[in-house]
Amino acid sequence: MSLAVGALSSxxxxxxxxxDEGENSNVAVGAAEPANLQEEQRTSRYVTVSETDEEDDxxxxxxxxxxxxxxxxEQIEKDKDDExxxxxxxxxxxxxxxxxxxxxxEPEVRILSLxxxxxxxxxxxxxxxxxxKPTGNWFTLKEGSKYSLKFTFEVSNNIVSGLKYTNTVWKAxxxxxxxxxxxxxxxxxxxxxxxxMPEETTPSGMFARGSYSARxxxxxxxxxxxxxxxxxxDIRKEWAAV
Numbered sequence: 067m068s069l070a071v072g073a074l075s076s077x078x079x080x081x082x083x084x085x086d087e088g089e090n091s092n093v094a095v096g097a098a099e100p101a102n103l104q105e106e107q108r109t110s111r112y113v114t115v116s117e118t119d120e121e122d123d124x125x126x127x128x129x130x131x132x133x134x135x136x137x138x139x140e141q142i143e144k145d146k147d148d149e150x151x152x153x154x155x156x157x158x159x160x161x162x163x164x165x166x167x168x169x170x171x172e173p174e175v176r177i178l179s180l181x182x183x184x185x186x187x188x189x190x191x192x193x194x195x196x197x198x199k200p201t202g203n204w205f206t207l208k209e210g211s212k213y214s215l216k217f218t219f220e221v222s223n224n225i226v227s228g229l230k231y232t233n234t235v236w237k238a239x240x241x242x243x244x245x246x247x248x249x250x251x252x253x254x255x256x257x258x259x260x261x262x263m264p265e266e267t268t269p270s271g272m273f274a275r276g277s278y279s280a281r282x283x284x285x286x287x288x289x290x291x292x293x294x295x296x297x298x299x300d301i302r303k304e305w306a307a308v
Contacts, residue, residue: 173224175284175292177217178258184213187305194295203277204297206306210270216262219284221252228287235280242278268301275301 182190182205190205207213229252235243252259268274277300284293300306 172290173226173254173286174222175219175226175229175252175286176222177219177284177293180215180217182207182213183216183262184208184211184305188308189216194293198293198295200295200297202298204299206300206302207268208305209268209274209301209303211305212265212267214263214265216260218258218260220258221254223254225251225253226286227251229284230286231282231284233280233282235278237276237278275303 177194180192180194182192184190192205193200195201229249230247231249232246233244234241247263249261277298279296279298281294281296283291283295285291
């Protein structure tokens with residue numbers, strides 16, 4: 067079972083791509099990518115996963131050569147006399163507060179809240195410690211139950227490109243589940259973003275019940291990690307008492 071919790075890579079590259087593609091390009095920013103464009107990789111919940119699979123993915127990502135970055139203000143000023151490009155940037159940036167954007171090159175993503183959503187139950191709100199290491203058992207899931215993860219986050223300073231989460235789960239020291247999903251590209255805005263992951267079902271049965279350890283990360287396409295949480299959780303016959 068996968069429970070995930072927790073920049074524009076070269077803005078000028080986006081501008082150059084826009085020139086090549088023409089005015090019919092359609093860029094979605096500030097929302098998750100369409101389903102057919104989402105990247106989601108999953109391995110079986112009951113098949114041991116090779117550590118080299120995850121390492122190979124990381125190596126391929128690190129081989130990508132990214133061009134120079136620009137601050138958001140520099141991007142706004144660049145090619146400002148080109149009307150079609152200016153309109154495209156306005157569409158891309160959406161509700162950016164241009165009066166309050168900084169001159170910082172690096173984007174910043176901050177996870178504000180995390181919760182587990184299950185039909186017919188109150189949301190389980192998870193407290194995220196600053197060191198990313200919750201003490202003790204972080205939460206309990208009922209076997210065979212449907213659930214999804216909902217989180218809110220804010221983006222500041224610059225556009226964050228290719229925001230994704232990765233999640234790895236172990237039981238008794240053996241990796242039993244690994245997932246990676248692309249969330250999308252997001253521009254800075256005053257209001258936080260709200261994202262709910264696709265619904266999943268916890269495994270059930272004697273071998274599924276027990277304690278698990280997990281590690282979840284939020285990263286961008288530069289492999290900058292905004293949140294890493296190492297935690298433990300249980301799968302039991304019933305939900306934990308509230």
